[in-house]
Amino acid sequence: MEEKLKKLKRLFEPEAVAVIGASRDPSKLGYHVMKSMTTGGYRGSIVPVNPRGDEIFGLRPFTSLMAFPRTIDLAIVVVPAARVPDVFRECVGKKVGGIVLITAGFKEIEDPGGTRLHDEIKAIADEADIPVIGPNTFGIVNATNRLNATFTPEFSRVTPGGIACVSQSGGIAHLLSFLAMREGVGFSKIIGLGNRLNIDFPEILDYLLGDKTTSVLMLYVEGIDEPRKLIAQLRRIKNEKRVVVYKTGKSHKGDQASLSHTGSMAGNHEVYLGAFRQAGVLAVSSVEELLDTAKAMDRCPLPKGPRVAILSAQAGPGIAATDVCESLGLELAQFQPGTQKSINACLPPLALRTNPVDMGPAWYNADALSRLIRSVMEDPGVDGILLLTMFASANVGIVEGMREVLTSWNQRKPVVSSILAPEGIWDTQVRDLEEKGALVNYPTPERAARALANLWESRELGRR
Amino acid sequence: MEEKLKKLKRLFEPEAVAVIGASRDPSKLGYHVMKSMTTGGYRGSIVPVNPRGDEIFGLRPFTSLMAFPRTIDLAIVVVPAARVPDVFRECVGKKVGGIVLITAGFKEIEDPGGTRLHDEIKAIADEADIPVIGPNTFGIVNATNRLNATFTPEFSRVTPGGIACVSQSGGIAHLLSFLAMREGVGFSKIIGLGNRLNIDFPEILDYLLGDKTTSVLMLYVEGIDEPRKLIAQLRRIKNEKRVVVYKTGKSHKGDQASLSHTGSMAGNHEVYLGAFRQAGVLAVSSVEELLDTAKAMDRCPLPKGPRVAILSAQAGPGIAATDVCESLGLELAQFQPGTQKSINACLPPLALRTNPVDMGPAWYNADALSRLIRSVMEDPGVDGILLLTMFASANVGIVEGMREVLTSWNQRKPVVSSILAPEGIWDTQVRDLEEKGALVNYPTPERAARALANLWESRELGRR
Numbered sequence: 001m002e003e004k005l006k007k008l009k010r011l012f013e014p015e016a017v018a019v020i021g022a023s024r025d026p027s028k029l030g031y032h033v034m035k036s037m038t039t040g041g042y043r044g045s046i047v048p049v050n051p052r053g054d055e056i057f058g059l060r061p062f063t064s065l066m067a068f069p070r071t072i073d074l075a076i077v078v079v080p081a082a083r084v085p086d087v088f089r090e091c092v093g094k095k096v097g098g099i100v101l102i103t104a105g106f107k108e109i110e111d112p113g114g115t116r117l118h119d120e121i122k123a124i125a126d127e128a129d130i131p132v133i134g135p136n137t138f139g140i141v142n143a144t145n146r147l148n149a150t151f152t153p154e155f156s157r158v159t160p161g162g163i164a165c166v167s168q169s170g171g172i173a174h175l176l177s178f179l180a181m182r183e184g185v186g187f188s189k190i191i192g193l194g195n196r197l198n199i200d201f202p203e204i205l206d207y208l209l210g211d212k213t214t215s216v217l218m219l220y221v222e223g224i225d226e227p228r229k230l231i232a233q234l235r236r237i238k239n240e241k242r243v244v245v246y247k248t249g250k251s252h253k254g255d256q257a258s259l260s261h262t263g264s265m266a267g268n269h270e271v272y273l274g275a276f277r278q279a280g281v282l283a284v285s286s287v288e289e290l291l292d293t294a295k296a297m298d299r300c301p302l303p304k305g306p307r308v309a310i311l312s313a314q315a316g317p318g319i320a321a322t323d324v325c326e327s328l329g330l331e332l333a334q335f336q337p338g339t340q341k342s343i344n345a346c347l348p349p350l351a352l353r354t355n356p357v358d359m360g361p362a363w364y365n366a367d368a369l370s371r372l373i374r375s376v377m378e379d380p381g382v383d384g385i386l387l388l389t390m391f392a393s394a395n396v397g398i399v400e401g402m403r404e405v406l407t408s409w410n411q412r413k414p415v416v417s418s419i420l421a422p423e424g425i426w427d428t429q430v431r432d433l434e435e436k437g438a439l440v441n442y443p444t445p446e447r448a449a450r451a452l453a454n455l456w457e458s459r460e461l462g463r464r
Numbered sequence: 465m466e467e468k469l470k471k472l473k474r475l476f477e478p479e480a481v482a483v484i485g486a487s488r489d490p491s492k493l494g495y496h497v498m499k500s501m502t503t504g505g506y507r508g509s510i511v512p513v514n515p516r517g518d519e520i521f522g523l524r525p526f527t528s529l530m531a532f533p534r535t536i537d538l539a540i541v542v543v544p545a546a547r548v549p550d551v552f553r554e555c556v557g558k559k560v561g562g563i564v565l566i567t568a569g570f571k572e573i574e575d576p577g578g579t580r581l582h583d584e585i586k587a588i589a590d591e592a593d594i595p596v597i598g599p600n601t602f603g604i605v606n607a608t609n610r611l612n613a614t615f616t617p618e619f620s621r622v623t624p625g626g627i628a629c630v631s632q633s634g635g636i637a638h639l640l641s642f643l644a645m646r647e648g649v650g651f652s653k654i655i656g657l658g659n660r661l662n663i664d665f666p667e668i669l670d671y672l673l674g675d676k677t678t679s680v681l682m683l684y685v686e687g688i689d690e691p692r693k694l695i696a697q698l699r700r701i702k703n704e705k706r707v708v709v710y711k712t713g714k715s716h717k718g719d720q721a722s723l724s725h726t727g728s729m730a731g732n733h734e735v736y737l738g739a740f741r742q743a744g745v746l747a748v749s750s751v752e753e754l755l756d757t758a759k760a761m762d763r764c765p766l767p768k769g770p771r772v773a774i775l776s777a778q779a780g781p782g783i784a785a786t787d788v789c790e791s792l793g794l795e796l797a798q799f800q801p802g803t804q805k806s807i808n809a810c811l812p813p814l815a816l817r818t819n820p821v822d823m824g825p826a827w828y829n830a831d832a833l834s835r836l837i838r839s840v841m842e843d844p845g846v847d848g849i850l851l852l853t854m855f856a857s858a859n860v861g862i863v864e865g866m867r868e869v870l871t872s873w874n875q876r877k878p879v880v881s882s883i884l885a886p887e888g889i890w891d892t893q894v895r896d897l898e899e900k901g902a903l904v905n906y907p908t909p910e911r912a913a914r915a916l917a918n919l920w921e922s923r924e925l926g927r928r
Contacts, residue, residue, distance in 0.1 A: 026858075027828060027858075029858055031858075032857040035857070138856065151857055151858060152855075152857045153857055154855070154857065154886045157886055167780070168780070169778065170778055170780065171776070171778025171779060171782075171852075172781060174778070174884075175780075175781060175854050175908065175909070178884050178885060178886055179907065179908070181886055182887070182907070220780070248780070248784045248786075249783060249787070250787045250791070251786050251787045251789070251790035251791065252790065253790060253796045253820070254783045254786035254787045254820075257779065257782060257786060257816055286784070286788075287784065287908050287909070287910065288907075288910065288911070313635070314633065314634055314636075315633060316631070316632070316634065316635040316636035316639075316686070317633070317636060317639060318635075319633070319686060319712045319713060319718045319721045320636065320712045320718075320750070322712075322715050322717050322718035323714045323718045324750075325715070326715035326717060326718065327714070349575060352721055355717070356717070356718075356721050364491060390638040390639050390642070391616075391618070391638065391642070392615065392616050392638055393496040393616045393618065394491075394493055394495075394496050420642050420643075421618075421642065422618045422642055423645065425618075443646075444643070444750065444751050444752050445751070446750040446751065446752065447750075447752070
């Protein structure tokens with residue numbers, strides 16, 4: 001096992017990477033892989049391999065792997081399926097550390113020839129004990145060393161962060177990454193498992209468990225070959241890293257499609273969900289919820305209890321959030337008398353001074369607002385804070401007004417927010433508060449409330 | 465009734481607007497209202513009223529309403545609550561067409577003085593038959609004449625479109641508008657009902673029924689004074705305009721807060737939902753779903769049946785969408801033999817050629833892709849199309865490749881999509897396809913699937 005982990009570490013942190021099937025032709029994936037490798041900021045050696053000698057992205061290719069005089073830690077393979085066995089044998093001869101096999105056309109195609117090829121290359125890799133990510137994968141990204149070993153150069157735009165995105169679907173991994181770019185969520189790794197020749201969820205999770213840059217494992221699952229093994233492993237892992245899973249294939253047609261797609265048993269969705277729950281791992285039901293939850297897990301402490309305080313600059317969003325909180329198992333905290341007294345001192349006698357609190361009347365008074373927020377934060381009966389603020393021109397200073405109390409509090413209890421304005425008004429301030437660890441922000445009150453509820457559920461599950 | 469509609473039309477389409485309480489001081493709402501009025505593109509007369517004579521946004525104020533020599537169609541009132549009765553009397557004397565009363569501090573405050581003031585100004589307005597939007601409202605926006613009679617100048621950034629946003633909460637209206645800006649959704653009107661002195665949902669809905677620029681009524685509701693009246697009216701309206709409602713206050717605390725906020729009975733949430741259903745109107749459960757559904761209603765025909773074809777450029781998103789479709793009452797269409805033959809001719813023998821279809825292998829061939837899509841569109845067993853495409857560098861040309869088939873089809877059946885790429889790659893092309901009416905696009909497959917399912921449910925409900 002130790003040996004395997006070392007090999008995976010070498011695969012993700014290579015000093016020299018060969019691109020076998022590198023190409024100058026934009027209609028070939030070998031072109032896009034070279035673009036990813038050369039434009040993503042990777043500082044190691046990039047070794048294009050192509051029998052023809054024309055320069056590719058400014059690099060002169062080697063006609064074969066053997067022609068390169070030094071060690072290759074990672075070989076990215078993008079040649080046609082039929083050529084893969086020979087390339088694998090060359091990799092064995094060259095003693096490459098690991099392979100990312102982008103090529104498709106193995107077990108997933110109807111033609112039994114695909115399965116035969118799959119078995120053939122698996123035998124070669126296993127015999128030489130070479131870890132292979134893929135086949136039929138977009139590849140892997142490591143934010144730490146800016147390695148973009150994929151056919152999508154734009155993955156390099158994702159901000160580095162604590163979330164490892166591990167996906168059984170390339171489409172979903174792309175989707176999650178594009179959403180992460182839009183929402184400013186940071187990833188440590190992006191990993192496409194593809195058809196899992198000899199590296200599956202268990203091996204990747206073991207590797208990520210030891211990866212210091214990863215705090216959250218965000219998993220997209222369709223079907224698993226050895227569910228029990230994964231569940232047992234998740235039960236161990238969830239004490240050291242936070243884990244959130246999105247499993248599709250719950251519908252009849254979705255399940256069938258998933259079986260065809262991944263070549264694995266998908267099977268009864270409810271059984272999977274029960275197993276995740278048993279393992280103490282949170283399962284969610286959309287890519288949006290998956291990313292929202294992973295973001296909260298990466299940036300917030302877990303609440304110690306279900307009692308939430310909702311502080312809203314406007315009543316409506318507070319009411320919408322209250323609905324979500326109560327329906328997802330959070331409770332609206334009953335403020336202690338001292339807290340209520342502080343709130344009453346900061347707000348005029350409007351009705352919404354109990355939880356949810358309508359902070360609207362305190363907009364213009366940063367001091368009052370800060371005192372109010374601070375007293376709620378310090379209330380021992382409050383386990384988490386939902387902070388909701390819609391821009392309305394006259395309140396343009398409110399985010400600056402809350403900055404000090406938020407940053408000095410530094411999320412001793414989780415602060416989950418929905419602070420929203422038209423583009424260009426609060427973007428920088430909110431991003432800055434997120435980066436300082438003062439809060440985690442969402443575009444709607446309901447998504448913020450659900451993220452906080454999921455943090456609580458994750459803690460509850462984790463105690464099993 | 466006719467008379468009342470004419471008055472509301474005059475209020476929304478004024479030739480001269482007075483701002484009573486106009487101010488040069490950014491800490492006053494009267495400043496922000498003046499900014500909205502003068503910077504939003506409104507072409508009528510703007511008449512600031514303020515006892516002091518200094519210029520406000522380049523306009524010399526009148527010391528009183530009476531000092532203005534011509535007719536005032538709309539008076540926006542932003543003076544302190546105690547002064548409102550006098551201002552109302554002045555409005556009556558001046559025969560203003562309608563009032564937007566932004567000032568708060570009436571029925572919604574605990575002090576019985578608030579209720580007394582409320583009753584007093586209501587008597588004045590009702591006696592003179594002057595329609596009043598508010599009190600305690602942010603105001604109204606009319607995209608057609610660029611009237612921004614609110615304290616939020618940024619509302620003017622919302623694209624004109626077919627959706628009328630009618631909200632009982634200012635915070636939610638701001639939120640919906642900011643989301644609309646982000647997602648490129650167009651509004652015809654933005655209306656904050658506030659505490660509904662004499663203009664409530666029924667009056668506004670009657671007005672919007674006759675508003676040619678409005679095709680969709682998007683309602684945010686907390687509590688209603690006369691639910692039966694509204695329901696009966698919705699039953700009539702839903703034959704002429706599409707309607708979608710988001711009602712909060714389903715939780716105990718949310719319901720209490722809603723009662724305090726709007727001063728109306730909120731009451732049993734399930735009863736409301738049942739009533740909307742009876743009226744044949746779709747109710748949703750988040751601001752995101754509200755806006756997503758309104759957007760689809762504005763830009764798509766309703767499907768004639770529940771049979772959906774899922775065409776996805778990658779398998780995973782297709783599986784995720786399949787799950788959502790089946791759980792929300794859509795069925796995956798069984799393709800006719802001719803359709804299946806066309807699909808098989810366009811795709812290699814991979815497994816996902818039945819519904820959901822994985823179009824991945826046809827990425828590079830715009831002709832094959834178009835033929836495939838066209839054959840599915842024309843299949844009489846297909847009622848709606850979900851088109852899912854994640855960018856992956858090598859498929860950068862795929863949106864251009866689908867353009868012709870999408871635009872020439874022109875949504876004879878609804879085409880709902882999730883086409884997603886990093887910023888700056890497909891934005892313009894997708895926006896263009898939306899503007900041409902070729903599709904309606906969402907950031908995730910699940911949201912696209914839910915929007916299509918809601919279109920179908922809306923049709924089903926509408927047939928009652």
